[in-house]
Amino acid sequence: MxxxxxxxxxxxxxxxxxxxxxxxxxxxxxxxxxxxxxxxxxxxxxxxxxxxxxxxxxxxxxxxxxxxxxxxxxxxxxxxxxxxxxxxxxxxxxxxxNKKVDFFVVADLHLKNLKDREKHHQYDTELGRLKKFKSFLRKNELSFNELNVPLLRKFETYLLHNKKRSPRTVVNYLILIRTIYNLAISESLVDRGRYPFGKGKVQIRIPESQKIGLNRKEIKKLESSTDLTEAQQKAVDVWLISFYFAGIRVGDVLKLKWSDFYDNRLRYRMNKNSKLVTLKTPDKAISIFKKYRQNSPLNNDLIFDYLTGTDLNDTQKVSIRTQTVTRNLNRHLKKVAAKLGINKKMSMHIARHSFGNISGDKIPIQMLQKLYRHSSVTTTINYQANFIHKDADDALDTVINF
Incomplete structure (x- = not known):
C-alpha cells in the first residue's frame, strides 16, 4: 500500500x-x-x-x-x-x-523567491521582461508543452528586429526563461524530456561586451573640474569615491557611513554578495570626505545624503531610491563629460571599468581579484582581459614594423 x-x-x-x-x-x-x-x-x-x-x-x-x-x-x-x-x-x-503547468505560474514563484531574497532590482527587471514576453505571446498563459524551440526562435527575432534589442539583452531574456524552466523541473512540475535548451536546441551564448573605462588624463579632468553646478560636482565626487575604492558599486557608495571608517580603513559589507571588504582609505578620498564631513548633520551617519530619510532596513525602498539616484547621477555625469571634453559615455558603472583600464596588467591577478571582490579568479581574468592590450599591441608591432 x-x-x-x-x-x-x-x-x-x-x-x-x-x-x-x-x-x-x-x-x-x-x-x-x-x-x-x-x-x-x-x-x-x-x-x-x-x-x-x-x-x-x-x-x-x-x-x-x-x-x-x-x-x-x-x-x-x-x-x-x-x-x-x-x-x-x-x-x-x-x-x-495530468496537470497542465502554466509557465507564468512558475514565473510568479521565481519572482516571489527574488522578493524573499530581497533582490528588488532584479525583481523589477525580470518582471518587466516577463511582461514583454506576454506582450509577444498576446496571452497571459503558456503551458510548458508550448514553450518549444520554434517559439523561442520567434521570440529572439521579435526582440532583435521588432524591438531593436541588443544581442546581450536578448540573451538576458532567454536566461530568464531557462531559469524558470529549470525551476519547474526542480520542483517536479514538468519533465526534462521537452527541455528546449542545449545542444541542437536553443543554445545561450553570452556575446562579448566591450568595457570601456576612462584613462588617467580623463580622470585628472574630473579631479580638477571647476565651473560645475553643485549637483554635478557632487556626482563627480560620488564617481571618484567609487573609483578610488577599486570601483565599488554605486549602491554601496550611497550607503557608506562615517562609522564604516576607522584606523584609516574602510570596512563594509558588499550589497551584491554580502562579502566583507576592508580597504585603505586613499588620501584623495580623504580630501573629498573632508568636504562632506563639515556639512554632515550630527544625527546623520551617511556620508552622502542621497538616502537620507530612507529606511535603510527596508531593502525594497532602498533599492527603488538607489535606482532613482543612479539615474540622476548618470544624467549629471553625462553633462560633466560634455563640459570637460570627455568623449566616452559617462556613468557610475564605468568607475569600475576605469580602475580596470588603468590597472591593466600592472597588478597581479590575485590582488585584483581581492580588490574587485570576485569569488573566482576566472571572473577576474575574464574581466581584466577587456583592458590588457600590451601583448597584442607588441605582437602587432613585431609584424608590421619592418
Missing part, C-alpha cells in the same frame, strides 16, 4: 530555508513532488506534517499542502485500483502529466 505525506526536505537553499514536498512511498521506495514552498526549519511541525501557526502564512500554506496531498492520494488510489502494477515513479509521472 502506498502512502502520501507532506515532508520538509533537508536540502537548504542559500537563504537558509527548506523545501516542503509531498512524499509518495510504495514498496519501500519514495519519490518527491515539490510544492514550491520554502520555510525555516523552526516553522515545520514534524508530528502533524504541517506548518506551525507561528509562521505568518501558516493557514495559506497548510491549505495549499492539503490540496497537494489530496491530489497525490487520489492518484495513489487510482493506481492501487488499477489491475496493472504501477511503481512509485509511474504514479509521480501520472501526477505531472
Amino acid at each position: 502506498a502512502t502520501v505525506k507532506a515532508v520538509l526536505r533537508k536540502k537548504r537553499n542559500p537563504e537558509g530555508q527548506y523545501p516542503i514536498a509531498v512524499r509518495i512511498t510504495k514498496d519501500r521506495k519514495s519519490s518527491y513532488l515539490g510544492t514550491g514552498q520554502y520555510i525555516e526549519e523552526k516553522y515545520w511541525d514534524e508530528k502533524n506534517r504541517c506548518v506551525r501557526k507561528s509562521h505568518p502564512n501558516a493557514n495559506i500554506i497548510n491549505n495549499f499542502l492539503l490540496t497537494k496531498v489530496a491530489e497525490a492520494n487520489k492518484k495513489v488510489l487510482e493506481a492501487e485500483n488499477n489491475s496493472d502494477y504501477q511503481t512509485v515513479k509511474m504514479i509521480k509521472k501520472n501526477l505531472r502529466q
